[in-house]
Amino acid sequence: MTSYLSVRDLVVHFPTIDGIVKATDGLSYEVERGKTLGIVGESGSGKSVSSSAILGLHRGTNAKVSGEILLDGDDLLQLNDEQMRQHRGSDVAMIFQDPLSAMHPYYTVGNQIAEAYLVHNRVGKKAARARAIEMLDRVGIPQPDRRVDDYPHQFSGGMRQRAMIAMGLINNPGLLIADEPTTALDVTVQAQILDLLQDLQREFNSAIIIITHDLGVVAEMADDVLVMYAGRAVEYGPCKEILTHPEMPYTWGLLSSVPDLSADTNAKLIPIRGNPPSLLSPPPGCAFNPRCDHRDKVPGDLCTTQVPDLTTARSGGNHVKRCHLANPDEVYATEVLPEIAPDLAKETP
Template identity: 60%
Template sequence: MTTLTKTEDTPAPTGPEAFLSVRDLRVRFSTEDGVVKAVDGLSFDVERGKTLGIVGESGSGKSVTNLAVLGLHNPQSSSVTGEILLDGKNLIAASEKEMERIRGNRAAMIFQDPLTALSPYYTVGRQLAEPFRKHTGASRKEAKARAIEMLTKVGIPQPALRFDDYPHQFSGGMRQRAMIAMSLMCNPDLLIADEPTTALDVTVQAQILDLLKDLQQEFGSAIIFITHDLGVIANMADDLLVMYAGRAVERGTVREVLQQPKHPYTWGLLSSMPRLGGDINEALMPIPGSPPSLLNPPSGCPFHPRCAFTEKVDGERCSGERPLLAEGRAAACHLTPEQKRTIFIDDIKPRLG
């Protein structure tokens, strides 16, 4: 299992196998209305060759976290603090020149929308070959051969001919495959996939997911897979981090979190999904309310305004005391372990079937 943080506020020792270690990460954006606390004390580790899934609603901080890992935030309007250790090197303290050597080389990202991520002014082949030349010093001929090789690996038909095509000449699934090929050109140690299948139909989505798993086996990359789809993450990840309002609220192996969830927010996510084999007329159970404003997040547990179980906690702990995420398999919630077990067995599990 991926070794993760001891608490959200206290950095934990880096595990011996951790390749990426994020410690007490905080990302703030300055706006006209105030400071947005997009990520608020987040810690996790990822091992080589393993996949960490990060799930949560839109605005929970998933993408912001991973843009911070690659140093892609505008320093004029944002601040990033904490530690992001990539194989022991703190990326937050790295210069822009150092980050340029890391991006696309040791760490790469598959963006959610390849049509906007790929430049419309350059051929797909050129967009694959030029970063490879920059990082490796390869000749044009070598870079073209490598690009065609990677287009072949990701299943692009007639890759030597498609090398000279522009992004608009590719279908949505092919553009996503080209993005994956681009991210793998330099055999990165870390691959960040930011909802890479959101805009694809289910058939192409399955092909892309299988492709990522096959390529991970071949290259041994660590993967961070960001999604809001728990069905996708069940088939992709080894470990799972559930985020809400810029914080981690639950973590564990995929099997632990999806089969025995311990946080009311995770219960809500699972209960709002349609059941395989369930009644087609069965009503879904959405989480009540809306995600909080990160300009002025709630005190205490950020989920307490939407939680149906606050009355089971003594006093006003939910609204006044921030629950911490303990080491190992854990959920940041003031409910006792026995209460979590009872609620899950009596109220939640019957809904999940």
């Protein structure tokens, strides 16, 4: 049985004059309808590039894309451009961090939402407008029958994001990809938008991929989490499992930069030292090794010479990690947790 969305060994490489940018290098994951996958990682880890491939956004560019993207059993990478256009907006929709750049400034919000409906449905303009008003109402825009005639710049940031969600969901797609949808918004509005997405998901039973650099958002939204580093998955599994028993030092780093996650009032904010690598020439071995504090626990020069395989975590189940450490669960419990969340560490036996 395959999942509603099944991404298998996805590769997206960009040939450039300086060499090949390996923005996605063998990525696999699954998402069921009604479930949410959180893809998390620092800027430049390949989150947007890999997800854009699902919408066929690399078509007509020089990007080299391979692997399989099975949506309801169909491999989207095998479709012709016309078939892909049919999928885009009807089965799969994407919303972005910055709605202003995704919306046209010279057309009203209502016209743009109605257009998304007209493209995929045999209806007249009046019916499409009525549907746009209905969707604006559904996403919580006050006085939707009046605001439908506003231009994007007349909406606040939060309202524009709601309008984007309305446009994305107007054809009831099975899969919604939300790429950093709340990054530009303040905390209160962010929480409202995340609530809205969860409500709509329950109503439409859609699969959601939420892309974020914020593990707090993941904790709130996701059933499963995929941690990306340098174009690859470095940890993947059920959200609860990864937040409580993370086994990859990079995930530990992400966790320690979100203090309130552990419900430990003495939790410390410790940023990950160094910067993410260039995807033109990532470090040999484990791409995270130059920033890793636990390299000395691995015998020999494994970390600097061999890319770790994605293997089953010590906690078992569907939880996998890409790391050479033999006892990551013990290192986390005895060294990492006491440092980042001292109160929580005392309670955990």
